[in-house]
Amino acid sequence: MAATMRAQRFRKATGEWAIEDVPIPEPGPGEVLVRVAFCGICHSDLSLIDGVFAGLGVPDVITQGHEAAGTIAAVGPGVMGWAEGDRVIPAAGRADGTCANCRRGDFAHCIGIQLMAFAYDGAWAQYTVANALGLTRVPDSVPLEQAALLADAVATPFGAVVHTGQVRIGEAVGVWGVGGVGTHVVQLARLVGAHPIIAFDIDADVRGRALELGADLVLDPRDPDVAQRVAAATTGHLLDVAFDAVGLKATFEQGIELLTPGGRLVGVGMSGQEVSLGTTTAFNLSRKQVLGHLGYQNTDIATLVDLVAAGRLDLSRSVSGVVSLEDLGEGIRRLRERDGNPIRILVQP
Structure with a gap:
């Protein structure tokens, strides 16, 4: 040597x-x-x-x-x-x-x-x-x-899905950002039985790839009707678990907004941007959970x-x-x- x-x-x-x-x-x-x-x-x-x-x-x-x-x-x-x-x-x-x-x-x-x-x-x-x-x-x-x-790239999403998010069979899952981490969140969520799996990305090609790799529905998060489309896909239930693989204020807060009462957001992506949970009254009444993952x-x-x-x-x-x-x-x-x-x-x- x-x-x-x-x-x-x-x-x-x-x-x-x-x-x-x-x-x-x-x-x-x-x-x-x-x-x-x-x-x-x-x-x-x-x-x-x-x-x-x-x-x-x-x-x-x-x-x-x-x-x-x-x-x-x-x-x-x-x-x-x-x-x-x-x-x-x-x-x-x-x-x-x-x-x-x-x-x-x-x-x-x-x-x-x-x-x-x-x-x-x-x-x-x-x-x-x-x-x-x-x-x-x-x-x-x-x-x-x-x-x-x-x-x-795969073990971190595994930990997010299995340990932090504790995704269960039949739960509705949303994934923001379907790149190096989000792609594997989609695959692993499908492996553990989540349904439906909704992938959010601003790039049309990435959304198409997400469908091929296991997402049931793909949406542009900038779509003004995005909330209505999530509600329609989940028969009004909204999301049980939202995974933010981007880490921006917009993706983090949109994930929280689209959670069902008692749902949980798992933050995986990171940035220097600050986020808001709204008023403590509204947050507590919603019983939503925000979980950091690393x-x-x-x-x-x-x-x-x-x-x-x-x-x-x-x-x-x-x-x-x-x-x-x-x-x-x-x-x-x-x-x-x-x-x-x-x-x-x-x-x-």
């Missing part, structure tokens, strides 16, 4: 990044070195570059990329059950090990969770170091380019791997393109400009 590798390096002070030669990291106790096969480009990566996440305590220099899959290149001291060549998905975060929840063994609810590519180096690189306890094994039947999506449980990735391997979850259309590490800028441009309405663009180092 060479001593150096190619990696993207982001500098917080200037907001600039470049592909550079850096030393290949060595795995410490309980860690493995992963040879990266693919890593996704996520909107949160762009948000860091654009300064939206400037206050997150990101190191001065960091390698981005948190949706990775690859093979183990080396194992650190004390690692059991893993070997060189194993196909794996690294978790996109790790417990800090020091907070009150971690001290009592509740690592899944770590208060100081450290996010890959925000707190420590990510996988827009030829190699990345990962905690062995957060790895998920990938069978040969699952392509590594699809496996990379599971680390966030991330997933590591066991969710294993569940998703099994679903993909069994053919129950089809992610073949989710890979919208692959760029080399040297062409990372082109992948970022395509996502930022919505060139081709990508679901996910992957980097292949």
